[in-house]
Amino acid sequence: MKHPGEFALNRRDLVAGASACTALTVMPLTARAEAPIADRAVKTPVSLTINGRRHDLELDTRTSLLDAVREHAHLTGSKKGCDHGQCGACTMIVGGRRINSCLTLAIMHQGDEITTIEGLGKPDALHPMQAAFIKHDGYQCGFCTPGQICSGVAVLDEIKAGIPSHVTADLTAASEVTASEIRERMSGNICRCGAYSNIVDAMTEVAGRRA
Amino acid sequence: MKFDTPAAQNPIDRLTVIGKATDRIDGPYKTTGTAPYAYDWHDPALKPAYGFVLGAGIAKGRIRSMDLSAAKAAPGVIAVVTAESAGQLGKGQYNTAPLLGGPEIAHYHQAVALVVAEGFEQARAAAALIKVDYDAAKGTFDLAAAKDSAKPAKIMKDPGDTAVGDFEAAYAKAPVRVEETYTTPDEAHAMMEPHASIASWEGDKVTLWTSNQMIDWSVGDVAKTLGMPKDKVRLISPFIGGGFGGKLFIRSDVILAALGAKAAGRPVKVALTRPLMFNNTVHRPATIQRIRIGANKDGTITAIGHESWSGNLPGGRPEAAVSQTRLLYAGANRMTATRLATLDLPEGNAMRAPGEAPGLMALEIAMDEVAERLGMDPVQLRMLNDTQVDPEKPDRPFSKRELIACLREGGERFSWSKRVATPGQVRDGRWRVGMGVAAAFRNNQLMTSGARIRLGPDGTVTVETDMTDIGTGTYTIIGQTAAEMMGVPLDKVTVRLGDSSFPVSSGSGGQWGANSSTSGVYAACMKLREAVVQKLGLPAADAVFADGEVRSGGKSVKLAQAASAGEIVVEDAIEFEGLAKKYQQSTFGAHFVEVGVDAATAEIRVRRMLAVCAAGRILNPKSARSQVIGAMTMGVGAALMEELAVDKTRGFFVNHDLAGYEVPVHADIPHQEVVFLDEVDPISSPMKAKGVGELGICGVGAAIANAVYNATGIRVRDYPITLDKLLERMPDAA
Structure with a gap:
């Protein structure tokens, strides 16, 4: 099985791009010589720290954080389900908080620390949430799964941090990991295969293990 | 292997691996973001350009003219594909409307252009610069209004109208009667993964990384649409982010990626945007259903009738909402009728349990109404x-x-x-x-399904079939089947799916995939077992494959030994014959x-x-x-x-x-x-x-x-x- 991780960013392209970008007129090596000025003017250097590793990218300013990570850093674990912030498949953890990475431009995240699904664990070194999703069959097609897992990890942190939700009865008491809290907080992550019941089981187990 | 008599005791009945609740073998990839879906391939050799699809802004009519000049001059644009530039295209056997519209427009958001550019943002921006001058025609879009124009329609090979006994007379005489009309709306598959494809040409051959439930049907339809031989088309679809019927057939992304890659002279990747999917692709058609049930006072149904109206584009099929009513309940007098109206909405097609899903939504309310009237x-x-x-x-x-x-x-x-x-x-x-x-x-439903099995010198078993896993768990049950058949643990089995270079399988649809595809693997494994005992010189009759060994005639030999001189490769398919006619x-x-x-x-x-x-x-x-x-x-x-x-x-x-x-x-x-x-x-x-x-x-x-x-x-x-x-x-x- 071929993994996207094998297609790491080519270091040579990256260094060439970085050295030329001071003038903001850099052209990627693949660009055609006759590319119009406008083509070059909209590119800008963006540095992101993704899963602890710095990526210096040369991006069209319209590039979403999701597309920067997927199409330019070649970390394709985060998925584009709607590109509208309606499905949650693109969920990443930025500065400790989960966000819909399709709804934010990459240039707004200069220097930000970003965690994607690839940063949580690997097939042979799973994060407890990833292991729990496998154990409870908290997925089917797997396309929403990276977003569900990133959200799931962040949701448990939010509850631990005492951030209330719509279903939190007592705003002054410590939040608890209940099924209804999980369901409410996870409702921005759609799973059309309908693994919800199992995802709640997986998250409940991880929360219990933590406590 | 032909399957034409009921199965006797066989190696599957051991149930050492089959039947056990088993974690998915693809789970570690899906949960870590390392399972490659169609749009995820980043082979450095590909360096694809980005295609962006423009959908028609009218539901019916013609394109008078298209002004592509601004789009072509936009930054980063490499090529623009339209029906005019694409030349003569065929239409897939499984498609109702052409996948690239123009000058005729068959439905709203039918693809009319693909812009290929260096960057996704550039392609998207340039697509917005295309000016299309439409000549809109009047269409029919309201099923209720078109109901009376609906014509009798067949359900696949079955007749659209069925009758047993004398429904009208029995219904008229029944002491307890329910007659009601129910409606179900148009529904969308809304799978999480948008339709997406990457196309790469090498001479006259095209490779398509895509998201598709039925590899062989789709290879055929790509070939038919592009007017090229089937053996020049390769489809690769190892992971599918949900289909529910919406990916049974090829859609515009596949054809436009192929055409775009040809026009650009380099690989092109295309994903349908979410807002395009609902009108560009297919949906479950709305139905109007009339149900009449007559029963005796003791609750015995004496008459059951189910009529359904749905609409589709010309050449499309009806929603088979009456199907289950022919089989679910007893009743001496029965009828069903299926009517199809021509509508100019996007193409209606199969969505999870086509027919039964909307049909039972109506029939099973009607049964509740009968029970209430009976006080039962x-x-x-x-x-x-x-x-x-x-x-x-x-x-x-x-x-x-x-x-x-x-x-x-x-x-x-x-x-x-x-x-x-x-x-x-x-x-x-x-x-x-x-x-x-x-x-x-x-x-x-039962479908012919093939598989190739390899036994390696290290005792590992590899299954190759063009079967797909759309979230159903196919990787795992195929692995379980091979493990059970060959007597090896599941972790000694590798499963490779979704590649048209593998033997043709049942594919995934109509809930036939699990049973049909594992039966195909069973057939291939039976052949491999024969090859193994022959190679080992063991008597075949009482051979038992267990614990990585082959036991027969009082001897026990390591399975791997059979392949010590080289990998053994066999291929077979299951073909179902006869029993489906004899038994429902x-x-x-x-x-x-x-x-x-x-x-x-x-x-x-x-x-x-x-x-x-x-x-x-x-x-x-x-x-x-x-x-x-x-x-x-x-x-x-x-x-x-x-x-x-x-x-x-x-x-x-x-x-x-x-x-x-x-x-x-x-x-x-x-x-x-x-x-x-x-x-x-x-x-x-x-x-x-x-x-x-x-x-x-x-x-x-x-x-x-x-x-x-x-x-x-x-x-x-x-x-x-x-x-x-x-x-x-x-x-x-x-």
Whole structure:
């Protein structure tokens, strides 16, 4: 099985791009010589720290954080389900908080620390949430799964941090990991295969293990 | 291998791997973001350009002219593909409307152009610069208005109209009668992964990384559309981010990626945007269904009639909503009728349990209405009218039919006896509480399916088949099958799927995939077993494959030894013959649902759900359960929220994104229970399994509707059951 991780960013392209970008007129090596000025003017250097590793990218300013990570850093674990912030498949953890990475431009995240699904664990070194999703069959097609897992990890942190939700009865008491809290907080992550019941089981187990 | 007599005892019956609840073998990839879906391939050699699809802005008519000049001059643009530049294209066998429109436009958002650019943002911006001058024509978009123009239509090879006995006379005479009309709306598959493809040409050959349920059909349709030989087309689709029927056939992304890559002279990747998917691709067509049931006072059904109207583009098929009514209940006098109107909406096609899903949404409300009129428990009514034979052909028995057991088991587990038959009687604080039941029914379809098996010198087994895993758990059950057959642990098996260079399989659809594809693997493994004993010089008759060894004639030899001189490769396919004619093969279940309806706002919440299923041997109870809960979830959507809103003037689905087209989210779904009855069906296949992936959606919508009725006394016959349909008729909130 071929993994996207094998297609790491080519270091040579990256260094060439970085050295030329001071003038903001850099052209990627693949660009055609006759590319119009406008083509070059909209590119800008963006540095992101993704899963602890710095990526210096040369991006069209319209590039979403999701597309920067997927199409330019070649970390394709985060998925584009709607590109509208309606499905949650693109969920990443930025500065400790989960966000819909399709709804934010990459240039707004200069220097930000970003965690994607690839940063949580690997097939042979799973994060407890990833292991729990496998154990409870908290997925089917797997396309929403990276977003569900990133959200799931962040949701448990939010509850631990005492951030209330719509279903939190007592705003002054410590939040608890209940099924209804999980369901409410996870409702921005759609799973059309309908693994919800199992995802709640997986998250409940991880929360219990933590406590 | 031909399968034409019921299966006898075979190696699968050992059940050392098959039948065990097993974690998915692809799980570590899916949960870490390392499973490559169509748009994820980043082979450095590809360096694809980005394609962006422009959809038609009218529902019907012609393109007068297209001004591409601004788009072509836009930054980064490499090529623009239109019907004019693409030249003569064919139409796939499984497509109703051409995938690239122009100058004729068949439906709204039919693709009319692809812009290829260096960057995605550039392609998107340039596509917005295309100016299209349309000559819009008047279309027909309203099923209810077009109903009277509908014509009789066949359901695949079956006749559209069926009749046994004298329905009209028996219905007229029946002491208890129900006649009602039910409607189901257009629905969207709304799978999480948008349709996406990457195309790469090498000379006259094209390789397409795509997301597709039926590899071989789709290779054929790519070839037919592009006018090239089938053997020059390769499809690769190892992971599919949901399909539900929406990826059975090729869509515009595949063809446009191929055309774009040709025009650009380099690989091109294309994904449909979410707002394009709803009108560009396919949907489950809306239905109008009229059901008449006549019964004796003791509850015996004497007449059952089901008529259905749906619409589609010219050349399209009807929604087969009457299908289950031919088989589900006894009754001497019966009729069904299927009518198809021509509509100029986007193409209607198969969505999870086509026919049965909307059909049972109507039929199983009607049964609840009959029970109420009889003053009979609805579980009892269904048991009373069970049939063990095809009611149209009484000499044709069901291979297995455990509907009564499903109802009984479910009733006990759900505490059905606590249900108060008179509606609107139960309160739990602000909630009016009700319980509903419905039968689940879906046929067991069988498809020829092939596989290649390799036994390596290290004793590992590799399965290759063009079968697909659309979230169903195919990787795992195929691995389990090979492990069971060859007597090796599951971790010694590698499964490779979704590549047209592998043997042609059943593909995934119609809940035929699990049973058919594992039977194909069974056939290939039987061949490999023969090759192994021959190689080892062992007697074949009593050979046992277990624990990585082959035991026969008092000897025990390591399996790996058979391949010590080199890998053994065999290929075979299962072909089903005869038994489907002799026996009706179907899967059954019973859905039990409890809802709460807010006494003041009529907000509906599903509180409890249980499905009891009888669907042959369950190959992997863990992933099979997931299939059922997932289908139940989709059934909640169909019952309570999903509806493509038709603009009847302009002819398109208005709510074409995931904010407007609502599907169930976490907060909508309670804990779900699934029970599989212990069933093996040797008439179905050597696996003795049947399908289960669609059974779970069949009937669940009606169980919810019946629960809402039981909670409130309000009978809603037009799906989805939204609170506006209850509010004015709600009992006093006091």
